[in-house]
Amino acid sequence: MDFLHPEYWLGLFGAFAAIGVLVIIFAETGLLFGCILPGDSLLFTAGILTSVNQIGDTEFEKISLPVLLIGGPIAAIAGAQLGHWIGAKYGRKLFDRPDSRIFKKEWVEKAEHYFNRFGPEKAVVIARFVPIVRTFLNPLAGMLGMDAKRFLIWNTIGGIIWTDSLFLLGHWLGNKVPNIDKYIIPGVVVILIISVVPIILEMRKGRKAVK
Template sequence: MQLAVNLLDAKQLISSVGAIGLIAIIFAETGLLVGFFFPGDSLLIIGGVAASDAASSVLGDGAKLPIAALLVGAPLAAIAGAQLGHLIGAKIGPRMFDKPDSKIFRREYVVKAEEYFAKFGPGKAVVLARFMPIIRTFLNPVAGTLEMPARTFFLWNVVGGVLWTESMLLIGYFFGDALAPVIDKYLIPAVLLIVLLSISPILIEVVRERKKKAGGDEAMGDAVQTGGGRHRRS
């Protein structure tokens, strides 16, 4: 009997807890603030592989998971977890994020999230956050702290929760045969690539903002130099 489980090892987690445990972990990662360390992306992909015909080669005989239960349970857990996080933020967010000595719930997260919402809008912010580890955990209470309307948050929470869980599960399910032989070696790079692609709009926007700012600073410098020259001539 296995007495210890590596909580950061998605493959070992699924082997130990099965479909119900996977669904519970998705809820914990998105709803319970202490669950930010769970490997949600890789957990869902390996869950999809474990529901495919390649399940036995990854987890061993008799370990195949029911794909229907995962496709229904995972998005529901992700949505419910995020709603809980939003509720926590709305109820106790200001007190939680105003502790100067806190190592986890820092005020700067609220400030950055506020800029994030202002730049991308609430819908895009909530949906994109689903594909970013750690951020998908903390964005929900921060959204509640910033008093994002519950109906607006719920709408985009559903969109993001479904897109995230179903896409990851189906990648594992349909590409299980190809992923099974190399899953231990290439899963993490694959997940990082997916995360990178999902946040590419944010990265593009950041680069544009920096170029715009650099251009503004350069224009201001030219104006100062020109103004100084005219002053000397006068």
């Protein structure tokens, strides 16, 4: 399953790696099949390749950091807005399909849980850092009637924070840490843990409120 590894995509796109990264960001946030594409790991690795052009024994095309910092948020915001529009237009029937290899109803239920648990605004931002949820929450927000303009505001905030923070982290570590390729997977794990912390705190606060 090489397509789950960011190195596969970055090598596949070659000299057009920056464009490829933006396309995947758009697809992962705007199209339902995008849930199977790499997200955090791709952004982090792309950020590393703005500093170095080699990961392990493999050489890659160096990527422009300004292109990622500008294009990344635009792709993420545009993709999420498309997802919202799809959800608003097609509604619940969009999600009422049997499980398949690339679609699980539990993923939709998980996204709906975040939306209802944290409220629309927080959910749109938090979902950016949760794999799979960031794909399904956008059309779900449209389906549940979240206003497009209000969605755009929080979508913009979440899109900028998600993409640029991972690009900059990868860029900084690529400059500072020798043999950075050894730390790609641990780095992504740390990012995911940090992303989950505010969710756990919010859930604990909610339990206290119920008590």
